[in-house]
Amino acid sequence: MSDAPTYEPNVIEPGLAARWVEDKSFELQGEPDAETYYALTMFPYPSGDLHMGHVEIFSIHDALVRQKRMLGRRVLNPIGWDAFGLPAENAAKKRGINPATWTYANIEQQAASIKRLGFAFDWSRRLHTCDPEYYRWTQWVFLQLFANDQAYRKEAMVNWCPGCETVLANEQVVGGRCERSDDLVIRRPLTQWFFRTTSYAQELLDSLDTIDWPERVKTMQRNWIGRSEGAELTFRTADGVDDVPVFTTRPDTIFGATYFVFAPEHPVVARRMGNDPAYAAFIDEVNKRSEIERQATLGTGQTAKRGLRLNFDMVNPFTGEEIPAYAADYVLMEYGTGAIMAVPFGDQRDFEFARAHDLEIRAIIAPSDPSDPAAVAATDPATMTEAYTQYGVVTGSGDYDGLTTADAKNAVMDDLEAKGWGRRTINFRLRDWLISRQRSWGPPVPIIHCEACGHQGVPAADLPVLLPEDLNWQGSGSPLFNHPTWKHVPCPSCGGPGIRETDTLDTFVDSSWYFLRFLSPNDDHAPWPSSLADALLPVDQYTGGVEHAILHLLYARFVVKALRDAGHLSASEPFHALLNQGQVILNGSAMSKTRGNLVQPFEVIDVYGADTLRATILFASAPEDDIDWADVSPSGMSKWLNKLWRQALADGVHGGPDSGSPEGVDKLRRAVHTRIAAITEDFERHKYNTAIAKLMEISNAAREAVAAGVGGAAVREAIDSLLLMLAPICPFITEHLWTELGHDGSVHQQRWPQADPTLLVKSSTTIVAQVNGKIRARINVAVGLDAAAVEAIARADAAVAASLADVTVTNVFAVQDRLINFVVSRNADRREDGQS
RNA sequence: GCCCGAGUGGCGGAAUGGCAGACGCGGAGGACUCAAAAUCCUUUGUUCGAAAGGACGUGUGGGUUCGAGUCCCACCUCGGGCACCA
Numbered sequence: 001m002s003d004a005p006t007y008e009p010n011v012i013e014p015g016l017a018a019r020w021v022e023d024k025s026f027e028l029q030g031e032p033d034a035e036t037y038y039a040l041t042m043f044p045y046p047s048g049d050l051h052m053g054h055v056e057i058f059s060i061h062d063a064l065v066r067q068k069r070m071l072g073r074r075v076l077n078p079i080g081w082d083a084f085g086l087p088a089e090n091a092a093k094k095r096g097i098n099p100a101t102w103t104y105a106n107i108e109q110q111a112a113s114i115k116r117l118g119f120a121f122d123w124s125r126r127l128h129t130c131d132p133e134y135y136r137w138t139q140w141v142f143l144q145l146f147a148n149d150q151a152y153r154k155e156a157m158v159n160w161c162p163g164c165e166t167v168l169a170n171e172q173v174v175g176g177r178c179e180r181s182d183d184l185v186i187r188r189p190l191t192q193w194f195f196r197t198t199s200y201a202q203e204l205l206d207s208l209d210t211i212d213w214p215e216r217v218k219t220m221q222r223n224w225i226g227r228s229e230g231a232e233l234t235f236r237t238a239d240g241v242d243d244v245p246v247f248t249t250r251p252d253t254i255f256g257a258t259y260f261v262f263a264p265e266h267p268v269v270a271r272r273m274g275n276d277p278a279y280a281a282f283i284d285e286v287n288k289r290s291e292i293e294r295q296a297t298l299g300t301g302q303t304a305k306r307g308l309r310l311n312f313d314m315v316n317p318f319t320g321e322e323i324p325a326y327a328a329d330y331v332l333m334e335y336g337t338g339a340i341m342a343v344p345f346g347d348q349r350d351f352e353f354a355r356a357h358d359l360e361i362r363a364i365i366a367p368s369d370p371s372d373p374a375a376v377a378a379t380d381p382a383t384m385t386e387a388y389t390q391y392g393v394v395t396g397s398g399d400y401d402g403l404t405t406a407d408a409k410n411a412v413m414d415d416l417e418a419k420g421w422g423r424r425t426i427n428f429r430l431r432d433w434l435i436s437r438q439r440s441w442g443p444p445v446p447i448i449h450c451e452a453c454g455h456q457g458v459p460a461a462d463l464p465v466l467l468p469e470d471l472n473w474q475g476s477g478s479p480l481f482n483h484p485t486w487k488h489v490p491c492p493s494c495g496g497p498g499i500r501e502t503d504t505l506d507t508f509v510d511s512s513w514y515f516l517r518f519l520s521p522n523d524d525h526a527p528w529p530s531s532l533a534d535a536l537l538p539v540d541q542y543t544g545g546v547e548h549a550i551l552h553l554l555y556a557r558f559v560v561k562a563l564r565d566a567g568h569l570s571a572s573e574p575f576h577a578l579l580n581q582g583q584v585i586l587n588g589s590a591m592s593k594t595r596g597n598l599v600q601p602f603e604v605i606d607v608y609g610a611d612t613l614r615a616t617i618l619f620a621s622a623p624e625d626d627i628d629w630a631d632v633s634p635s636g637m638s639k640w641l642n643k644l645w646r647q648a649l650a651d652g653v654h655g656g657p658d659s660g661s662p663e664g665v666d667k668l669r670r671a672v673h674t675r676i677a678a679i680t681e682d683f684e685r686h687k688y689n690t691a692i693a694k695l696m697e698i699s700n701a702a703r704e705a706v707a708a709g710v711g712g713a714a715v716r717e718a719i720d721s722l723l724l725m726l727a728p729i730c731p732f733i734t735e736h737l738w739t740e741l742g743h744d745g746s747v748h749q750q751r752w753p754q755a756d757p758t759l760l761v762k763s764s765t766t767i768v769a770q771v772n773g774k775i776r777a778r779i780n781v782a783v784g785l786d787a788a789a790v791e792a793i794a795r796a797d798a799a800v801a802a803s804l805a806d807v808t809v810t811n812v813f814a815v816q817d818r819l820i821n822f823v824v825s826r827n828a829d830r831r832e833d834g835q836s
Numbered sequence: 837g838c839c840c841g842a843g844u845g846g847c848g849g850a851a852u853g854g855c856a857g858a859c860g861c862g863g864a865g866g867a868c869u870c871a872a873a874a875u876c877c878u879u880u881g882u883u884c885g886a887a888a889g890g891a892c893g894u895g896u897g898g899g900u901u902c903g904a905g906u907c908c909c910a911c912c913u914c915g916g917g918c919a920c921c922a
Contacts, residue, residue, distance in 0.1 A: 175919090219840055220917055228921075248922060261922090305920085335921045342922090348837090349920055429921055549917085619860075620848060626915090631848050633861050640860080643875090690850065693859035700859090768855050773903045775855065813902050819854050823902045 007645035009609020013732045017118050017610075025748065026120035028076050032519065034535040037073040039065045040515055040575070042544030042552070043080045046106035047087050050113040052584040052591060052617075052629065053545065055601045059614040059729075060581050060623045060688065061543040062119045066728035067683045069120075070752040076536070078518040079114065079121035081107050083130040085507040086164055086180055089441045092473040099441040099473065103130060113601070117610045118731045120748075127521045129510035134517065135443035136464030137527040141513050141559065142435075142505060143446055143457045145195060148566040151435070153455060155191040157265070157333065158434055165477060166438040167192055169506060170431050171224075171551045187287075193436035193445055193503065197558045201225055201428040203572075204557055211538070213578040214624070217549045224550050226429025231413050233422030235260060235341065238313040238322045242268050247336035247427050250346060251416070252408035255397035256364035257341035259354070260314040260325045261307070263333035273310060279327070282308040286329045305330050305353040316341070317421045318398070318412075328353060336427055344387065351387035365392040365405070433555065435506045440471055440479040442504030450491035450498045459492050465500070478502055511552055512559040515539055515574055530568065537571035546580040553578075579686060582626035584617075591629075599629050608638040611730035615641070618688040618729055641733055644699055644722070648737045651706050652719030660710035668710055671701040672718045673759035679725050680752070688729060698722045716741075721753045769794040770821040771803040787814035794820050 020026065028036070041061040044054055065077045088099035095102070107128060114121065127134055145151040159168040163183035167190060172179040197204075205225050208218045230249035236242070244262075248254075262269045264286050273279035286306070307328035314325050330349050331340050344354035344361040354361050361381035365388055369375045377383040391405035400408045416422045436445055444465045446458035458465055468486045471479040480486065481502040491498035516528040519536065523529070537560075556574045563569045583590060586597045604613045616637040620627045658665045675694045682691035702718040719741070727734040727747045738747035762783050767790060769777040777799045781790060791812055794800050800822070807824035814820045 216840060216916080223839065223918060226918090226921065230922085246922080250922080330920045330922095332921070340922050347922065349922075352920095427921080429918095546916085622849090625842095625849090628848085631861085633848085636861050646875095689848090690859080693850075696859055766855080770854085770903075773854095778855070811902060813854095815854060819903090821854080821902055 005649075007642045007733070009611055009641075009732065010606070012736045013118070013610050014116065016732050016735055017116050020118065020120070021115055021123060024124070025746070026077065027122045027124045028074060032074075032076050032532060032536060035074065036536060037068055037075045037541075038515075038536050038539045039068065039075055039077045039541045040518070040539045040543070041079075042542070042548065043082050043511070043514060044110055045082045045085065045087075046103055046110055048106055049109050050117075050601055052599055052601055054110075055117065055613060056584050056617050056627065057543055057545065057581045058114065058117065058119045059617050060579065060686070062614075062731075063618060063683070063688050063728040064541065064543070064579075064686065066120055066731065066748060067752065069748070070724070070728070070750060072751065076125075076518070077120060077122055078125040078127075078521075079119075079123070080125075080127035080514060080518070080521075081110070081129065082507065082511050082514070083107060083128045084135070084442045084504075084510050086166075086439060086441070089439055089473065090164075092441075096474065100130065103441075104128075116605070117601075117614065120731070125518050125521045127514070127517060129507070129514065130441070132464045132466055133522075133524065135510070137517060138443045138505060138510050138513070139446040139458070139463050139465060140460065140527055141563070142443075142509065143460070143463075144566045144568060145559075145562050146447075146457050148562065150196045150199070150562045150566070151193060152196065153191060153193050155189055156194075157187050158190050158192055159185045160188045160190070161185055164439070167434055167436065169434045169508070169551075171433075171554070192434050193447075193501075194432040195435050195558065195562070197433045197554075198428060198430055200558055200561050201227070201430045202426075203561060204430075204554065207557075207572055211573050211576055211578070213575075214546075214580050217546065217553065217578065217580060220549045221554055224430065224554065228427050228429075230425065230427065231416060231422055232337065232425045233317065233341075233416050235314045235317065235339075237268075237325075238315055242272075244268055244314065244339050245337045245422070246339050246341045247425065248341060250343065250409070251412040252394060252397075252400070252403075252405050253343040253346045253364055254316070254318045254341065254412055255400070256343040256345040256362045257316050257323065258344060258360040258362055259323050259342045261331045261340050261342050261350075261353070262310070262325065262327045263331045263338040264308075264327045264329055265333050266327070266338045268339075269310060269327050272312060273327075276311070279308065282327065305349065305356055307353060307357060309357075317416070317419075324359070326353075326357075334431060335429065345381065345384075346387055346389060348387040348389065351384075362396060364394060364396050365390075366395040368392055433506075433558070435509055436501075436503035437506055438478040438481070438502075439504055440467065440473075442507060443510070444480065445501040445503050445505055447501040448489055448491055448498040449501065450494060450496060452496055453491055453493040455501075456491060456493050456498070462492070480504065508552060508555045509559075512555040513563070515556070516569075534570040537569065538573045538576040541577045541579065542575035543579045543581065545583075549580075579623060581623045582621070584627050584629060586629045588628065604634050608634050609732070611732045612638045612641060615692060615730050619692045620689065622689055623686055640696060640699075641730065644726075645733065645737065647699060647703060648719050648723070649740060651702065651711070651715050652737070652741050654711060655716050656712045658710070658712040658714050660705070660708065660712075664705055664708050664710040665714045668701055668705040668714045668718060669756075670759050670762075672698055672714075672721055673755045675701075676721055676725070676753050677755040677760060680755070683728075691725070692729065695722055695726050723747060724750055724753050765817045767794075767817065768819045769797060769800045770819065771800065771807075772824055773821060776800045776803050783817055785816075787812070787816075787820070790814055790816075790820050794822075 041057060065075055068075050083103050088103045091102045092099040129135060142151055159173050161168050161178040161181060161183050163181040164178060168178060168185060173185050176185060177183060178185055205222060205227055208221060228249050230247060231251045232245050232247050234243045234245045264283055305328060307326040310325040310327060312325055313322040316323055342350040344350040345364050363379055363381055365379060367375040367379045379388050394400050394403050394408040400411055403411060413424050446463060446465045448456045448458060450456055468483055471483060473479055475482060487500040487502050489498050489500055516533055519528045519532050560569060560571055560574045564572060585591060586599060591598050601613060612634050616632055616634045617627060619637060620632045675698050679691045679694050698718055699722060702715055706715060723734045723738055731748060734747045764780055765783050766778050766780055768775055769779055777797045779793060779797055781793055804822060809822050809824050811823040
C-alpha cells in the first residue's frame with residue numbers, strides 16, 4: 001500500500017497558476033520577430049464572468065499554443081478585452097453606475113478566472129479597447145480611412161433599433177431583429193457614417209482562396225458578399241424624359257419584360273408622383289404594413305406582392321413597346337439600381353405580381369420536350385402555375401429565337417453594348433458598413449462639423465477625442481449628444497465655431513484592428529510597428545467562435561485591405577488559419593442567462609479542478625463540434641487524472657534499468673512510441689479528443705506492463721512521455737507530477753517527445769484473410785511478405801481452406817501487411833459453363 | 837425556397853477505400869469491506885447457439901469497386917446560414 005498523497009487539484013492548482021503569472025512564464029522573451037508564431041484567440045467581451053464557451057475556446061487555443069512552444073516555436077499569445085459596447089451602457093442605465101465601472105470590474109473578474117484556469121497568455125501585452133490609449137488609435141484608423149475616401153457620410157435608409165436607440169449595421173440585423181436586444185428593427189432615413197466595404201467586394205471574395213479557413217465560414221462570407229453577374233440596361237420613360245437603369249442576371253429574357261417595377265422610394269418615382277395622394281398613401285401603407293408583416297411572416301420572403309400603378313409607362317429598348325410602370329415593395333432600393341424589368345415568365349416574384357395584377361405573361365423559352373404535355377403546360381402562360389426558371393431554347397424573342405439561354409445571354413449583352421443601351425456588370429449583395437452609433441460607450445467619431453469647412457477630421461495631435469467623464473447615462477437618447485458643452489469646439493481648419501460629431505464608432509471597429517495593436521500595445525507614438533506588422537501578419541492561427549463568421553471576420557478583412565491601400569500595412573489578410581470551435585449547449589439548446597440553464601465553469605472547477613474541466617471539454621468531441629454539457633462527464637475525466645496521479649507516483653518514480661521480460665519491455669516501448677507519433681499528428685490536426693484517448697492508451701499500456709512484471713526505464717519513459725504530451729491540456733497536474741518525478745525545471749519548458757523510428761517498425765503483423773470480402777481468418781505473418789507468400793500462408797489456414805474448398809478462385813487481391821482477398825465463383829457455375 | 841454541414845452501440849464519439857465501434861461514460865457480474873464510498877478485475881452492437889462458431893449491422897434506396905461508414909446519384913431526418921438580392 002502506498003501512502004502517497006491523494007490528488008487534490010484545488011490544493012495544487014492555484015499556487016501554480018499564480019507562479020506562472022509572477023514568473024512571466026508565458027511572456028514572449030525579447031521582441032517578436034519574423035520567426036515568431038502569432039497565435040490569437042478572439043478577445044473576450046466583459047459581460048460578466050467567464051462562461052463555458054470561453055473556457056472551451058481558451059482550452060483549445062491553449063493546447064495549441066503550449067504544444068507549439070514545446071515544439072520550439074517562439075509564440076506570441078496575447079490577451080485583451082473587447083470592452084466597448086452596448087451591454088455596458090444598458091447595465092449602467094439599469095443599475096445607475098458608470099459603464100466604465102461595470103466594464104473594468106468584469107474585466108478584472110475574467111482576468112482572475114483566466115489566470116486560475118492556467119491559460120498561457122502573455123499578460124504584458126494586455127489591452128482594453130475602452131482605454132483612451134487604445135481608442136486613440138481606433139480613431140486614428142478611422143481618420144486614415146477617412147483620408148483615403150474609405151469612410152464617408154451619407155443619408156440612407158438605415159436599420160434603427162428602438163430598444164438600443166441606435167442604428168445598426170446590416171450584419172447586426174438577424175431575421176429583422178436586433179442582434180443584441182432582439183427588438184424588431186425599423187427602417188428609417190438618417191445621415192450616418194459608413195466604411196466603403198463595397199469597394200473591396202471583389203477582393204474580399206477572391207482572397208478567400210488564399211486563406212486556410214473552414215469551408216463553411218468561407219461559404220457564409222461568399223453568400224454574404226453575394227456576387228452576381230449580369231447586365232445593366234437603360235429603359236426610357238415613354239415621355240422620353242428619364243432614363244432608368246435596371247440590373248438583370250437574365251438579359252436573355254428581355255423580350256419577356258412586360259412591365260416595369262420601381263422601389264417605392266425610387267427618386268424618379270418620388271419626383272414624378274410626389275404630389276399624388278395615392279402615392280403618399282401607398283408609401284405610408286408600405287412602411288406601416290411592412291412592420292406588421294415582418295412580425296407575422298418574419299424573413300419568410302413570402303410577403304404578398306403589393307404595387308401601385310404609376311402615371312407613366314416605360315419603353316422596352318429591345319421591343320420598342322411601351323410597358324406599364326409600377327412601384328412595388330418587393331423591389332429594394334438598396335440592391336442593384338432600385339428598379340427592375342419584370343419578366344413574369346422567368347421570375348417567380350414577377351410571376352406572382354403579374355398574376356395578382358393581371359399583367360401579361362409572355363413565353364420566351366420553348367418547352368424542353370414538345371411531346372410531353374407537362375413540359376408544354378409548364379411553359380404556357382395560360383396554364384403555368386409558377387415561373388419557368390430553367391434554361392432552355394429561346395423563343396418569342398425576335399432574332400434571338402433558337403439560341404440557347406446561354407448564347408442568347410451573350411448575344412443580347414453584345415447588342416446592348418453595341419447600341420449603347422447598357423453594359424455587362426456585376427452586382428454585390430454586400431452593402432457599405434454603417435459604423436456610427438448613437439451611443440456613448442465607444443470611441444467618438446473624430447470629426448468636427450464646420451459650416452464653412454464641412455466635415456473636418458480631428459488632427460492626429462488632438463487624439464484621442466476623449467469621452468467626457470460627466471455623461472448622464474440615465475436618460476434616453478444619446479448621452480454624448482445631450483451633454484451640454486462637450487460638442488462645442490472650434491473648427492480645426494478655420495478656427496470658427498464647430499460641432500463635434502456625437503456619434504461613436506461601432507464596437508466592431510475596435511475589434512477590426514486589435515491584432516495589430518498587440519504588437520506594441522504600450523507605444524504611444526504609433527499604432528503598431530510597421531516593419532514588424534509586415535513580418536508577422538497575417539496572424540498564423542486564429543481561434544474563436546463561428547458566430548463571428550460574417551461580422552468581425554469580414555470587417556477585419558476589410559480594414560486590413562483598406563489600411564494596406566492607405567499605405568500602413570503590407571498584409572492583405574488579417575488571419576491566415578482559422579479554427580472555429582463549436583458551442584457549449586445544455587440539453588440541446590444554447591446556455592443563456594434568460595433561459596436560466598447556465599452551467600458555470602466554477603461549479604466544475606470547485607469540485608474537480610481546472611485540469612479536469614479543460615480535459616473534459618477537449619475530450620468531449622472534436623473542437624468544431626458542439627458540446628452538450630448533459631452528455632459530458634467531468635467525473636470520468638477526474639477519475640482518469642486520479643488514476644494517472646497514483647500511477648505516476650507508484651510506478652513512474654522508479655528509474656533504473658529495465659526489469660521484466662524483454663518482450664514485455666519491447667511491447668510497452670512500441671506502444672508508447674507509436675502513440676507519440678500518432679498524438680503528434682493529432683495535435684497537428686487539432687484533434688485533442690483522440691489525442692487524449694491515446695494518452696489514456698499509454699496509461700493503460702503502462703499499467704498492463706507493470707502488471708506483467710515490467711518495470712524500470714521503460715515504464716518511466718511511458719510516464720514521462722505521457723506527462724509531456726498531456727502538459728498542453730492539463731498544465732497543472734503534469735507540472736506537479738513532473739517535479740514529483742524528480743525532473744528539474746518546468747514540464748512546460750521541455751521539448752515535445754519524439755518517436756523512435758525503429759520502434760515504429762513492426763516485425764510481424766496481423767493480416768485479414770477474406771473470401772469475397774468476408775473475413776475468414778486473421779493470421780499473424782512477418783512484415784513485408786509479398787502477395788504470393790501471403791497467399792500460400794492464407795490458403796494453409798483451416799478456415800480459409802474450408803471456404804475455398806468448393807469454389808474456383810478467379811482473382812486474388814493482396815494489400816501488403818494488411819489483407820488478402822480471394823475472389824471466387826461457385827463451382828456449380830463452372831460446371832454449367834463446361835457442359836454448354 | 838436556396839446554400840452549406842451532419843446522420844455510426846444505451847450515451848459522447850473513433851476509423852489515409854481494407855479487421856466498424858478506438859478511448860471514455862453508463863450498465864451487468866465479481867473482488868476488497870461489517871456495510872457503503874473509493875479502488876481493482878471481468879464483461880458489454882444486435883441476433884441464433886449450451887458452446888465452438890455463424891448470420892446481421894454505420895438514416896433509406898440504388899450505383900461504382902475484389903472490397904464502401906468512407907466515393908457517386910436520389911430520397912428522408914436533424915443542425916447551421918441566407919431569405920423578396922432581380
